[in-house]
Amino acid sequence: MENSPLKVGDASAQESKKEEVKELVRMNISALQFKVLKQWGFARASLLTLPHGDVRTPVYMPVGTKGAMKGLLPKNMKDDIDCEIMLANTYHLFLKPGEEILDREGGLHKFAAWDKNYLTDSGGFQIVSLSDLNEVTEEGVTFESHIDKMKFLLTPERSMEVQNSIGADIMMALDDVVPPTITDADRLEEAMHRSVRWLDRCILAHKKPEVQNLFAIVQGGCDDDLRKICCDEMIKRNTPGYAIGGLAGGEDKEDFWRTVHTCTQLLPDDKPRYVMGIGYPVDILICSLLGADMYDCVYATRVARFGTVFTRNGEIKLRGSSNKNQFIPIDSKCQCYTCKNYTRSYLWQSFTRDSSCLQLLSLHNVYFLLDIIREFRQAILDENVEEYMTNFVTDYYITEKDGVPQWVKNALKAGGIDMS
Ligand SMILES: [Zn+2]
Structure with missing residues (x-):
């Protein structure tokens, strides 16, 4: 996986990139509309309008790893389940079929015959959980493919390129993922700040903001102070929506809901909030009660x-x-x-x-x-x-x-x- 990373460490280049990010933020380009129809406490019933149709939220997004559910046809997903948005995995799609085929076919919607919405992850989480070897540096994540042991480097720029080829309606920023149970406070803080820096690189590299929405991911483990700093930084970037990442990884249940609560209180009311990796029935409802709108998890099908x-x-x-x-x-x-x-x-x-x-x-x-x-x-x-x-x-x-x-x-x- 070749890439064109930012020259890390070049001070004047960094400054001009910062200005470019600010300019893009000021332009406030978004490919979605989000309308809160009614609120009860913190819970919201909303309508999220994306390039491939309306999504009634709160919503659970089934995970179709390569663009389709295992054992369920797109027809089942539409007619039997009334699914309005599905998640697809960038890591898997990058390895197979790869960007060349996706570009030739005009993106995943056409290739996988799904005319409703897709959300793609950045690839980062799957690398950490699936590849045999991975190493995180400021440049990106180096990993070994679980299919043929080839080595790749996934940078924020590469993640955006691949997600632009897939053509998902919502794409996720590449973040530095650490488990919520991590005890190394320095590593947790480093990952949170790096996720902010990588978001800026994603914003700069994103080629299709008019038709694809880039969501920021709030990190910071179960540390309320780090979550607050991260929310603050992500909100300054004014992305079309926000995710709460780094949960559902074995943390204490009290920490889980408290962290969701902390973040939903801070994130803007007029944008969708997505808690990543949540798939237990009670957890989904509790997050919705606390003001979150979107969820995904492989648990149901696994x-x-x-x-x-x-x-x-x-x-x-x-x-x-x-x-x-x-x-x-x-x-x-x-x-x-x-x-x-x-x-x-x-x-x-x-x-x-x-x-x-x-x-x-x-x-x-x-x-x-x-x-x-x-x-x-x-x-x-x-x-x-x-x-x-x-x-x-x-x-x-x-x-x-x-x-x-x-x-x-x-x-x-x-x-x-x-x-x-
Ligand atoms: Zn049933």
Whole structure:
């Protein structure tokens, strides 16, 4: 991966680049409209208009690694699931098919036959989690491909080039990703400041701001002060939307919701807020209650492959033989194709011998997340959030010995709902 990095260390070049960034920020180019339709506490029901259509938020974005979901056709995604935006992974698309094919085909929408919206990540997170070797310097992230062991350097400029070729409606800035559980305070602070510097390089390298939206990513681990500094810096760059990164990595649940709360309080009201990597049903609703709008995670489809499915009474494992005589749908309220047509008993017996069963389970899990988030959105419009959330979490933890966990009650309280 060749690149044309900024001459790091050249003071006058740095100054002129800073001026260029400021000029671009002043131009305030955006390829989206975001309209908050109704607010309940911090929670918002909004309409996000992107180049490939409207997205009702809050929204969960299913992850179609290479532009399509494993086992689900784009037709399923539109007609059966009513999905308005999907996430695709830059790292995977860069390695295969690569920019040349994407450019020739006119971008991923056409290549993968998806005419609704895409969001692409920067590639950075996947490098850290998938490649065998990676090293971060001011220039970028050096990594070894997990396919053929080739060495590449991903810089902010290269990430923008690849994402411009993919043509996603929302693209993410390359950030310096560190786990939220990191104990090295200096490294955490360095990563936060570097993410700001890399955002500037992304802004300069982004070639299509009229048709593709670049989102900044707020970093800073679970340190409120670092998050505040980072929010402040990112807001100065005035990007069309903001992400809260570096969470869902094994941090304490109290730290998780508190960090989301800190950031949503600081980020502008008139721009979408995306919490990255969030995919548990309760986490999605809590972040929405605290004022976030967008989420993504592979959890729903990954666990479906092992027979784990969401219900309104928590997750269940379909492989268990107790399902043999259960002639009821996975979830009695769910209106997905799977729940309308199949019983737990059928899914249990077909699980290990029929690959279409995996599709049925993936479809249910993705539908379930989109469904509950739409219910929550409707609850905001109906001013019914307190009742909806209280009922949802009570039902969700009904089989737990201790009922609703304390962290959930604390997060709800911060969002204006007292369950204690
Ligand atoms: Zn279902």
